[in-house]
Amino acid sequence: MPLTGEYEPSPAEWVRKQVEEYESSGGTRGTELRGVPVIILTTLGVKSGKIRKSPLMRVEHEGHYAAVASLGGAPNHPVWFHNIVAHPQVELQDGPIRQDMVAREVTGAEKALWWERAVAAWPDYADYQKKTEREIPVFVLDPV
Numbered sequence: 001m002p003l004t005g006e007y008e009p010s011p012a013e014w015v016r017k018q019v020e021e022y023e024s025s026g027g028t029r030g031t032e033l034r035g036v037p038v039i040i041l042t043t044l045g046v047k048s049g050k051i052r053k054s055p056l057m058r059v060e061h062e063g064h065y066a067a068v069a070s071l072g073g074a075p076n077h078p079v080w081f082h083n084i085v086a087h088p089q090v091e092l093q094d095g096p097i098r099q100d101m102v103a104r105e106v107t108g109a110e111k112a113l114w115w116e117r118a119v120a121a122w123p124d125y126a127d128y129q130k131k132t133e134r135e136i137p138v139f140v141l142d143p144v
């Protein structure tokens with residue numbers, strides 16, 4: 001069931017612009033970062049109830065995706081982390097395809113497997129983890 005509510009664009013201009021280009025082109029433009037594929041994760045704001053959209057690096061395996069709450073290795077989680085924890089029903093756009101997903105945080109061996117996939121897709125993730133004491137959370141998004 002697609003998320004409904006008022007969309008609140010990101011206060012970060014580069015993020016807002018990427019979402020705008022991605023969506024207005026039907027997922028044919030604005031779909032990369034430095035030549036690497038990006039997806040759009042839509043979450044429900046845990047406080048505002050508004051629709052939030054966060055581009056993330058595309059980490060996919062057999063129709064399942066990872067959402068890596070890296071925030072470039074910042075000491076704190078991205079805010080969308082709290083949205084997903086409170087409301088795991090999310091939407092994912094991968095190029096022209098949008099689908100409803102359910103998110104679950106992974107730990108242990110499953111996290112290690114997805115972390116390997118994430119670093120293979122975007123090696124900077126390994127640098128981000130080295131930069132911070134915070135253990136970067138990984139969510140797996142399973143199709144509904």
Ligand SMILES: C[C@H](OP(=O)(O)OC[C@@H](O)[C@@H](O)[C@@H](O)Cn1c2nc(=O)[nH]c(=O)c-2cc2ccc(O)cc21)C(=O)N[C@@H](CCC(=O)N[C@@H](CCC(=O)O)C(=O)O)C(=O)O
Pocket residue numbers: 009010011012014015018033038044045046047048049050052053054055056057068069070071072077078079080081082083
């Ligand atoms: C700036 C902040 O964004 P954030 O949710 O912390 O997410 C920060 C970033 O992770 C997010 O911008 C990502 O899209 C950045 N980003 C990546 N971020 C990542 O963490 N991982 C990635 O792989 C990644 C890739 C990527 C690729 C392209 C690109 O353009 C951006 C990319 C934000 O939107 N803050 C809002 C609030 C957002 C929100 O969800 N509020 C909740 C309240 C939540 C609460 O307060 O608990 C609500 O509405 O209820 C604000 O300050 O008004």
